[in-house]
Amino acid sequence: MNEQTAKPENFVQRILLVMLTLSLTIVLAILGLYQFHKPNPYIQEVLARQGNEIQGHAIFQMNCAGCHGLMADGKVGPSLRVFLRASLIFA
């Protein structure tokens, strides 16, 4: 073993260098993943839809009202009114 690596200061410097390199690699990897992350096309398509109140109401009555109530105020399933209020606030 040569004398340079045996010194405690050099050992600490090496550890710090390795930790710095690892941190930098992880940060760059995360940035790279964000760079190439493509939004899910299905979610984008659904979010871009305009919607139709009349059709939506009919679909809700056919598929959801049996459990969530005709006015979404809860029956077997929980009330969905909180979601309606939230969608009005955050729309």
Ligand code: HEC
């Ligand atoms: C067979 C009965 C049933 C039907 C039909 C049904 N749900 Fe539910 N739903 C439930 C139950 C029970 C829960 C609560 C589940 C839980 O808390 O684990 C729930 C939970 C939910 C929640 C989450 C509520 C919360 O407070 O976390 C949403 C949103 C929801 N349903 C929407 C719908 C929609 C939209 C439809 C129609 C497309 C639908 N549900 C149809 C029974 C039903």
